Amino acid sequence: MSDEGIDSKRRNFLIGATSVVGSVGVVGVAIPFVGSWNPSARALAAGAPIKVDISKLEPGDIVGPIPAWRDKPIFVVKRTDAMLAALNDKKSRLADPDSLEEQQPTYARNDSRSLRPDVLVLVGICTHLGCSPKFKPEVIPQDFDSEWMGGFYCPCHGSKFDMAGRVYSGVPAPSNMEVPPYYYEGDSVLVIGVDKGAV
Numbered sequence: 777m778s779d780e781g782i783d784s785k786r787r788n789f790l791i792g793a794t795s796v797v798g799s800v801g802v803v804g805v806a807i808p809f810v811g812s813w814n815p816s817a818r819a820l821a822a823g824a825p826i827k828v829d830i831s832k833l834e835p836g837d838i839v840g841p842i843p844a845w846r847d848k849p850i851f852v853v854k855r856t857d858a859m860l861a862a863l864n865d866k867k868s869r870l871a872d873p874d875s876l877e878e879q880q881p882t883y884a885r886n887d888s889r890s891l892r893p894d895v896l897v898l899v900g901i902c903t904h905l906g907c908s909p910k911f912k913p914e915v916i917p918q919d920f921d922s923e924w925m926g927g928f929y930c931p932c933h934g935s936k937f938d939m940a941g942r943v944y945s946g947v948p949a950p951s952n953m954e955v956p957p958y959y960y961e962g963d964s965v966l967v968i969g970v971d972k973g974a975v
């Protein structure tokens with residue numbers, strides 16, 4: 777299966793435009809922050825929530841890493857229907873497929889590890905030694921996995937995570953990628969860093 781509908785140039789633009797930005801102060805140029813919400817760099821580092829407008833995200837897009845929530849980078853991925861349909865195809869390859877370890881708020885302890893199935897929000901840090909995993913959504917054989925089903929790959933020591941940030945068995949990373957607290961304001965504004973439960 778492939779994600780033929782994904783415009784990889786668009787996706788790469790989003791990744792490239794944000795990943796080269798070194799300071800929180802200018803990242804708003806590339807990240808679709810909600811304009812009226814502009815916390816200082818110090819406030820962001822201290823854990824102030826951020827608001828991200830996800831209305832322009834197309835299926836297959838990723839925004840991130842966004843420097844946010846306690847100074848940790850955040851990934852926001854708009855998953856395609858194919859990505860969602862494949863989430864449980866190879867659960868047997870995952871170390872914690874049911875998210876039993878507390879790496880997410882309770883409202884994200886589900887198959888999609890998210891409030892809304894189509895939108896994945898993750899702390900963009902490998903749970904091994906803290907590298908930033910690469911977004912590898914294509915369901916094609918990879919040199920690191922001949923049966924790759926799409927997800928995130930950490931080249932530092934070879935950890936693999938699926939399209940819900942669930943860690944594969946037998947890799948150095950000990951647990952699933954973390955899901956930060958978040959909620960939605962309406963349909964298109966994501967507020968990251970605040971836990972309001974499943975609202």
Ligand code: FES
Nearest residue numbers: 902904905930933
């Ligand atoms: S830091 Fe990701 S595999 Fe080691």
